Amino acid sequence: MLSRIDLRGRVPSPAELRAVLPRAETDVDAVMDRVRPLVEAIHHRGVDAALDFTEQFDNVRPAAIRVPAEELAKAERELDPAVRDALLESIKRARLVHAEQRRKDTTTQVVPGGTVTERWVPVQRVGLYAPGGLAVYPSSVVMNVVPAQTAGVESLVVCSPPQAGFGGLPHPTVLAACALLGVEEVWGIGGAQAVALLAYGGTDTDGTELTPVDMVTGPGNIYLTAAKRLLRGLIGIDAEAGPTEIAILADETADPVHVAADLISQAEHDTLAASVLVTTSEQLADAVDAALVGQVGATKHSSRVSTALSGKQSGCVLVSDIDTGLKVVDSYAAEHLEIQTADARAVAARVRNAGAVFIGAYSPVSLGDYCAGSNHVLPTSGCARHSSGLSVQTFLKGIHVVDYSQDALRDVASQVIALANAEDLPAHGQAVAARFESR
Structure with missing residues (x-):
C-alpha cells in the first residue's frame, strides 16, 4: 500500500x-484569487458579507455570528459524561505543561546607570480557530485556548464553522469545550471568512460589536490558510498549516x-x-x-x-x-x-x-x-526545520525597555556618534550630542 x-x-x-x-x-497561491474578493467584501460589508459566504459554503445562515451564552451553557450541560471527563483531563494536563512555558521579565545592567529590561507582554486580543469539515475538533479548542490563557491574553474569541445540523451553531462538543475552558466569546463562522471577520471586526445582526483581533491561530483548510497569508501584517498568525x-x-x-x-x-x-x-x-x-x-x-x-x-x-x-x-x-x-x-x-x-x-x-x-x-498545533510541510508549535510564547511579545542615566549616556556618546557618522546618519549622533552641548 x-x-x-x-x-x-x-x-x-x-x-x-x-x-x-x-x-x-x-498551492496556497492557486486559491488566492478566490479568497481575495471574499476578504475585500468582508472588509467593506462586514457581517452581511460574512453571512453570505457562510450560506454559500456551509449551507446555513446563522441568525447571528456570536453564539449566545445560553447555548454554551446548554452544550456543557448536555455533554456526554465520558467526553466531559476526557476533556477535563486534557485541559488539566495541557495546563500543567504550558504553565512551565511562561517567560519572566529580565533586567540586564549593561553599565552602571544603564539597563535593558526585556518585558514579556501578552497579545491583547486573539482569535482562535477550531476547524470543522470532516471531523469535530474540541481538542483544537483546548490546544489553542490553554496557551493563550496561560500567556495572560486579555481577550480571546474562538471561531468554529456553523453546522446546518445544529441550527447554525458550531458543533455542540466544540461549544462545550469552550464552556469548560471558561471561554465566553464564540463566533459561529469558519474558513477564510472567519479570518477576515476576525481581522476587520464588524457589527453583529443584533447590533453587538465584533471587535477585531491582533492575532489568529489554529489550523484550517487551504482557503483559511490563504486568508491568513493575505491578512498577515494586519494580524499576526501562528503559521500556514x-x-x-x-x-x-x-x-x-x-x-x-x-x-x-x-x-x-x-x-x-x-x-x-x-x-x-x-x-x-x-x-x-x-x-x-x-x-x-x-x-x-x-x-x-x-x-x-x-x-x-x-x-x-x-x-x-x-x-x-x-x-x-x-x-x-x-x-x-x-x-x-x-x-x-x-x-x-x-x-x-x-x-x-x-x-x-x-x-x-x-x-x-x-x-x-x-x-x-503537549500541544498538537504543530508546524507542517517541513516548517519544523525553522518553526515551533503553538505555545505560550506564541502569545507573548518581547519588548526591550532601555533606561540610561546621564552619566551612562555620556560615557558611550562618542561611540554612538562614531557609528552614526559611519552610517552617514549624522542626525542620529546629534541627537546624543545635543544633550551635552552648552546652551
Missing part, C-alpha cells in the same frame, strides 16, 4: 532528500501492528494527510504493509485512509542504518515524529527537526493529540 523509496547503500545530500521524500502538495503528517523512524524491534495503526491514525484526517515510514528493516516494511491491509479495511474511514496512504505524500523509505534514518527524518521535518527503535530515547535525543517527537511504543501521536499535555 505504501510506495517505497530505497536509499540503502547511500546517504543522499540534503538537496537530494528534499527532492525525493514524499510530501503533500498544496498544511495537511497533517506523521513520520515513524523504526527498526526491526518495532511492532508492525503498532506502526500500521499509527500511520492510519493520521491518514484518517484527510485524503492529503501524509504517513511516512523510515526504516532500516525491509522485513518490518513488509510486515507493516501486511498489517495495513487488514487494519485499513476495518477502520471507519477506510476510503479516506486508503487514498491518503496510497498518495504520493505517503510512503516507506528504506535506509541502511539509524544514522541515515535520522538524516532522512531531519530533512523531512515532520509535524509528528515517532521513534520506534532500540534505545528510542537516545535516538530521539538526536532529532533536530520535528514539530513533536514521540518516544517508544507507548507514546503514540494519538496521545499527543489529546492527553499527553
Whole structure:
C-alpha cells in the first residue's frame, strides 16, 4: 500500500532528500484569487458579507455570528459524561505543561546607570480557530485556548464553522469545550471568512460589536490558510498549516501492528494527510504493509485512509542504518515524529527537526493529540526545520525597555556618534550630542 523509496547503500545530500521524500502538495497561491474578493467584501460589508459566504459554503445562515451564552451553557450541560471527563483531563494536563512555558521579565545592567529590561507582554486580543469539515475538533479548542490563557491574553474569541445540523451553531462538543475552558466569546463562522471577520471586526445582526483581533491561530483548510497569508501584517498568525503528517523512524524491534495503526491514525484526517515510514528493516516494511491491509479495511474511514496512504505524500523509505534514518527524518521535518527503535530515547535525543517527537511504543501521536499535555498545533510541510508549535510564547511579545542615566549616556556618546557618522546618519549622533552641548 505504501510506495517505497530505497536509499540503502547511500546517504543522499540534503538537496537530494528534499527532492525525493514524499510530501503533500498544496498551492496556497492557486486559491488566492478566490479568497481575495471574499476578504475585500468582508472588509467593506462586514457581517452581511460574512453571512453570505457562510450560506454559500456551509449551507446555513446563522441568525447571528456570536453564539449566545445560553447555548454554551446548554452544550456543557448536555455533554456526554465520558467526553466531559476526557476533556477535563486534557485541559488539566495541557495546563500543567504550558504553565512551565511562561517567560519572566529580565533586567540586564549593561553599565552602571544603564539597563535593558526585556518585558514579556501578552497579545491583547486573539482569535482562535477550531476547524470543522470532516471531523469535530474540541481538542483544537483546548490546544489553542490553554496557551493563550496561560500567556495572560486579555481577550480571546474562538471561531468554529456553523453546522446546518445544529441550527447554525458550531458543533455542540466544540461549544462545550469552550464552556469548560471558561471561554465566553464564540463566533459561529469558519474558513477564510472567519479570518477576515476576525481581522476587520464588524457589527453583529443584533447590533453587538465584533471587535477585531491582533492575532489568529489554529489550523484550517487551504482557503483559511490563504486568508491568513493575505491578512498577515494586519494580524499576526501562528503559521500556514498544511495537511497533517506523521513520520515513524523504526527498526526491526518495532511492532508492525503498532506502526500500521499509527500511520492510519493520521491518514484518517484527510485524503492529503501524509504517513511516512523510515526504516532500516525491509522485513518490518513488509510486515507493516501486511498489517495495513487488514487494519485499513476495518477502520471507519477506510476510503479516506486508503487514498491518503496510497498518495504520493505517503510512503516507506528504506535506509541502511539509524544514522541515515535520522538524516532522512531531519530533512523531512515532520509535524509528528515517532521513534520506534532500540534505545528510542537516545535516538530521539538526536532529532533536530520535528514539530513533536514521540518516544517508544507507548507514546503514540494519538496521545499527543489529546492527553499527553503537549500541544498538537504543530508546524507542517517541513516548517519544523525553522518553526515551533503553538505555545505560550506564541502569545507573548518581547519588548526591550532601555533606561540610561546621564552619566551612562555620556560615557558611550562618542561611540554612538562614531557609528552614526559611519552610517552617514549624522542626525542620529546629534541627537546624543545635543544633550551635552552648552546652551
